[in-house]
Amino acid sequence: xxxxxxxxxxxxxxxxxxxxxxxxxxxxxxxxxxxxxxxxxxxxxxxxxxxxxxxxxxxxxxxxxxxxxxxxxxxxxxxxxxxxxxxxxxxxxxxxxxxxxxxxxxxxxxxxxxxxxxxxxxxxxxxxxxxxxxxxxxxxxxxxxxxxxxxxxxxxxxxxxxxxxxxxxxxxxxxxxxxxxxxxxxxxxxxxxxxxxxxxxxxxxxxxxxxxxxxxxxxxxxxxxxxxxxxxxxxxxxxxxxxxxxxxxxxxxxxxxxxxxxxxxxxxxxxxxxxxxxxxxxxxxxxxxxxxxxxxxxxxxxxxxxxxxxxxxxxxxxxxxxxxxxxxxxxxxxxxxxxxxxxxxxxxxxxxxxxxxxxxxxx
Amino acid sequence: xxxxxxxxxxxxxxxxxxxxxxxxxxxxxxxxxxxxxxxxxxxxxxxxxxxxxxxxxxxxxxxxxxxxxxxxxxxxxxxxxxxxxxxxxxxxxxxxxxxxxxxxxxxxxxxxxxxxxxxxxxxxxxxxxxxxxxxxxxxxxxxxxxxxxxxxxxxxxxxxxxxxxxxxxxxxxxxxxxxxxxxxxxxxxxxxxxxxxxxxxxxxxxxxxxxxxxxxxxxxxxxxxxxxxxxxxxxxxxxxxxxxxxxxxxxxxxxxxxxxxxxxxxxxxxxxxxxxxxxxxxxxxxxxxxxxxxxxxxxxxxxxxxxxxxxxxxxx
Numbered sequence: 300x301x302x303x304x305x306x307x308x309x310x311x312x313x314x315x316x317x318x319x320x321x322x323x324x325x326x327x328x329x330x331x332x333x334x335x336x337x338x339x340x341x342x343x344x345x346x347x348x349x350x351x352x353x354x355x356x357x358x359x360x361x362x363x364x365x366x367x368x369x370x371x372x373x374x375x376x377x378x379x380x381x382x383x384x385x386x387x388x389x390x391x392x393x394x395x396x397x398x399x400x401x402x403x404x405x406x407x408x409x410x411x412x413x414x415x416x417x418x419x420x421x422x423x424x425x426x427x428x429x430x431x432x433x434x435x436x437x438x439x440x441x442x443x444x445x446x447x448x449x450x451x452x453x454x455x456x457x458x459x460x461x462x463x464x465x466x467x468x469x470x471x472x473x474x475x476x477x478x479x480x481x482x483x484x485x486x487x488x489x490x491x492x493x494x495x496x497x498x499x500x501x502x503x504x505x506x507x508x509x510x511x512x513x514x515x516x517x518x519x520x521x522x523x524x525x526x527x528x529x530x531x532x533x534x535x536x537x538x539x540x541x542x543x544x545x546x547x548x549x550x551x552x553x554x555x556x557x558x559x560x561x562x563x564x565x566x567x568x569x570x571x572x573x574x575x576x577x578x579x580x581x582x583x584x585x586x587x588x589x590x591x592x593x594x595x596x597x598x599x600x601x602x603x604x605x606x607x608x609x610x611x612x613x614x615x616x617x618x619x620x621x622x623x624x625x626x627x628x629x630x631x632x633x634x635x636x637x638x639x640x641x642x643x644x645x646x647x648x649x650x651x652x653x654x655x656x657x658x659x660x661x662x
Numbered sequence: 663x664x665x666x667x668x669x670x671x672x673x674x675x676x677x678x679x680x681x682x683x684x685x686x687x688x689x690x691x692x693x694x695x696x697x698x699x700x701x702x703x704x705x706x707x708x709x710x711x712x713x714x715x716x717x718x719x720x721x722x723x724x725x726x727x728x729x730x731x732x733x734x735x736x737x738x739x740x741x742x743x744x745x746x747x748x749x750x751x752x753x754x755x756x757x758x759x760x761x762x763x764x765x766x767x768x769x770x771x772x773x774x775x776x777x778x779x780x781x782x783x784x785x786x787x788x789x790x791x792x793x794x795x796x797x798x799x800x801x802x803x804x805x806x807x808x809x810x811x812x813x814x815x816x817x818x819x820x821x822x823x824x825x826x827x828x829x830x831x832x833x834x835x836x837x838x839x840x841x842x843x844x845x846x847x848x849x850x851x852x853x854x855x856x857x858x859x860x861x862x863x864x865x866x867x868x869x870x871x872x873x874x875x876x877x878x879x880x881x882x883x884x885x886x887x888x889x890x891x892x893x894x895x896x897x898x899x900x901x902x903x904x905x906x907x908x909x910x911x912x913x914x915x916x917x918x919x920x921x922x923x924x925x926x927x928x929x930x931x932x933x934x935x936x937x938x939x940x941x942x943x944x945x946x947x948x949x950x951x952x953x954x955x956x957x958x959x960x961x962x963x964x965x966x967x968x969x970x971x972x973x974x975x976x977x978x
């Protein structure tokens with residue numbers, strides 16, 4: 300049994316314009332201590348997925364069906380009291396924009412120690428000490444003095460460290476990091492990722508990292524789920540996705556990453572945009588933007604299948620690379636004839652035909 | 663530390679403000695048409711010699727700027743001269759009436775805060791429900807109804823029909839008597855209703871805005887009980903904008919007391935002011951207007967300090 304198992308999760312938003320299908324039969328798992336990446340464009344349902352894990356989806360959103368099992372217990376059946384015990388204590392969250400995620404009128408120390416007092420039951424003084432330790436562990440210099448500073452007295456990167464400290468304060472088993480570095484500049488981004496990696500290893504914490512940046516995923520994650528329009532289109536260990544992507548959307552995401560030594564004049568982008576989640580295109584949701592789409596793609600909705608066998612994938616019990624594209628069930632006449640080039644430190648070292656899983660050497 | 667410095671800085675600013683208020687007060691009273699001499703002598707014909715003597719007695723023979731300086735320097739020591747009508751020291755007349763107005767004003771402000779903040783919070787938390795709509799209707803009525811009309815209605819309903827209050831204030835028992843305090847509730851509610859309505863809606867909108875902010879989600883994600891999230895995190899930030907407007911309401915409560923004291927025959931300084939305006943009793947008028955100005959400045963000072971206390975980003 301994995302630490303977290305999400306099965307057939309359906310989140311709906313009942314708006315005046317219609318029902319928004321934010322996630323569709325979403326299933327995945329995260330093992331203890333694992334780093335799991337969730338990638339996709341804005342609107343793919345990444346944040347909704349993470350808020351669903353905390354049961355913090357606001358009106359008019361509802362978790363319509365499915366199960367979220369944390370350590371074997373379905374959290375969707377818990378009462379509010381049990382849920383609060385989990386939040387911040389066993390499952391913690393790191394939010395995107397630290398500048399707004401912190402309350403401007405309380406000191407950062409208070410914002411860390413209030414959770415410690417509540418969950419661990421320490422008194423004022425002990426909670427303060429633990430909060431200062433946590434601040435130190437996220438690399439805030441002279442933590443004891445900064446304990447009583449207000450958020451506006453910190454820089455953006457330092458604020459993000461405080462937000463991470465809040466998440467770490469009660470020693471959670473799972474941290475959901477929702478685009479933790481999007482609001483930061485690149486050098487700070489690298490520091491924050493390094494910090495997350497350090498603390499994840501030190502405390503043996505599992506992390507679900509939500510991002511739109513495949514580069515971040517490559518550095519950080521063990522496994523990755525690529526989401527499109529509320530469901531996974533590809534799920535695999537991170538190397539497989541990098542060296543051997545199996546879904547045209549993943550390929551599109553990858554080709555829009557600039558790489559040093561790139562000879563392309565312009566970045567490639569995926570044409571079009573995410574479909575309207577109220578009225579999704581029939582068949583494969585991605586077909587209007589897919590360069591390989593055929594007539595059958597407009598009719599048949601591809602299921603997530605094991606790319607080796609073409610059998611329906613089991614995202615909860617298996618690690619095998621799976622993708623949701625008709626190419627893998629033999630229902631396409633053509634091939635996905637793209638090339639994946641992976642460059643090493645100094646030189647291009649290999650290339651391969653992704654559709655036939657040709658070998659690609661290391662980076 | 664920084665809050666302390668802010669308080670000191672902020673209190674220094676009140677000095678020029680106070681001077682400006684005194685200048686304006688003095689100027690306005692002296693711009694009123696009509697010669698005070700006529701009211702002192704009750705419009706009798708005077709020989710120039712006697713007139714000069716009377717003018718000298720009240721300092722009216724001096725140039726205006728000398729009159730101003732004389733007035734300000736003695737006002738600073740609490741000496742506002744003598745009333746033209748009663749010949750009593752102005753300060754005594756005011757001190758006799760001030761407790762009534764103070765008690766009424768504090769009661770009005772207390773009633774306002776005690777009702778506006780909780781109802782605003784509830785309306786925000788249950789926004790767009792029946793509760794919220796009811797509060798909106800009440801707010802519209804409360805803002806729309808003039809003080810004097812509301813006062814008369816309350817008197818009609820509670821004093822005349824239901825007989826719960828006397829029609830006239832039991833002044834002879836003194837301000838701190840139980841009967842007088844109970845009676846004071848009526849004018850206090852009358853003055854406070856408009857402010858209550860306004861502050862309630864402001865509290866609601868400020869709270870609705872804060873409830874949508876990211877830090878509320880952070881607080882919830884910490885696993886804090888909803889009660890703590892609202893009372894500790896949301897309320898404090900919502901109060902920041904309410905505090906400023908509440909301070910301005912102090913000015914409305916003071917100015918409202920002038921009309922309301924007349925409706926209720928209430929023996930406060932508002933009624934004293936209206937009485938003496940009719941008689942050009944300029945020492946009394948000047949003193950009361952100055953007092954009101956000082957009260958408003960103090961209220962704003964308190965608001966600014968509270969504001970800085972609530973929002974640490976304000977201390978410059």
